Amino acid sequence: MVENVPLITHHHDGLTIEGYSRAAVQTCWRINELKILFDVGVQPWDFMGTATMFISHAHLDHIAALPAYVSRRRMMKMDPPVIYLPDSAVDAAWDMLQQFRKLDRGAMPCELVGLLPGDEIKMGREYVVTALKTRHTIDSVGFVVHQRRHKLKPEYMGLAGPEIRELKATGKEVTNEVRVPIIAYTGDTSPPGLDDNPVFFESKVLIAEMTFVAPEHRKDKIHKHGHMHIDDYKSRADRFQNELIIAGHLSTRYNDAQVERLVKKTLPGMLGGKLKLWL
Structure with missing residues (x-):
């Protein structure tokens, strides 16, 4: 395997989370089992x-390698990818790909799909991805992946298997769909992006930004520029119901040792052992 990025990998309850994320440098994530x-x-x-990508917003550290991704898939004779991104960014992203097509003298085959907050994308029969409104300096969305499960309706709980099959044969709907949030991704956002979307606090795994961790950095300025500070986590500590919280997008103003020291000073319990720094 060619290793061109210093990826980190973490496994949690059947999910493989891979990625790299530093503010103003570059961010990318893959959830392998969900493709x-x-x-x-x-x-x-x-x-x-x-072949399926969700882009949170169009700042360069989150979108710059889009032409490379599309071109490499074509070069390797793979099917064109489907790329979901904020609706307002679609035309400019398409224009960017066409400029690279001229430079590279190679086609850029892909499908760009614009999303508005609340839009849902079905991923096969088992999963659905929902776009969520976040708060950044340009149009942005976060995402939550729900697993779709079917639970027997209460009125049929006492029935035997053959009776349930007989009801289904007559066309009766014997189950209700239950959606379980298994992974959520904030992209870049200020705290209202979290607060306005309770599902971020409920998802089994949360991938979120923690751009600033030093106490001397002013939170009002950080929030104005669409980012979060470690104190934003501390003030919401009792809201996180997640099993795992991955904090990425850390500022390059800090080295790894500084991040670990400052985070453990502010959150000595690491949010009940749930918090993982993406370092």
Whole structure:
């Protein structure tokens, strides 16, 4: 395997989360079992085989490698990918790909699909991805992946298997759909992007930004520029119901040792052991 990006990998309850994320540098994520990518600030060679991508916003550290991703799939004779991104970014992203087509003298086959907050994308029969409104300096969305499960309706709970099959044969709907949020991704956002979407706090796995961690950095300025500070996590500590919280998009103003020291000073319990720094 060609390793062109310093990826980190973490396994949690049957999910493999891979990625790299530093503010203003590049961000990319893959959830291998779900066959989806989040953001494309850089395009790891190994991610090329995943054909569905969700882009949170059009800042360069989240979208710059889109032409490389599309072109490499064509070069390797893979099917054109489907790329979901904020609706307002579609035309400019398409124009960017066409300019690279002229430079590269190669086609850029893909499908760009614009999303508005609340839009849903079905991923096969088992999963659905929902776009969520977040708060950044340009149009942005986060995403939550729900697993769709079917639960027997209460009125049929006492019936035996043959009786349930007989009801189904007559066309009766014997189950209700239950949606379980299994992974959520905020992209870049200020705290209202979290607060306005309770599902971020409920998802089994949350991938979120924690751009600033030093106490001397002013939170009002950080929030104005569409980012979060570690104190935003501290003030919401009792709201996180997640099993795992991945904090990425850390500022390059800090080295890894500084991040770990400052985070553990502010959150000595690491949010009940749920918090993982993406370092």
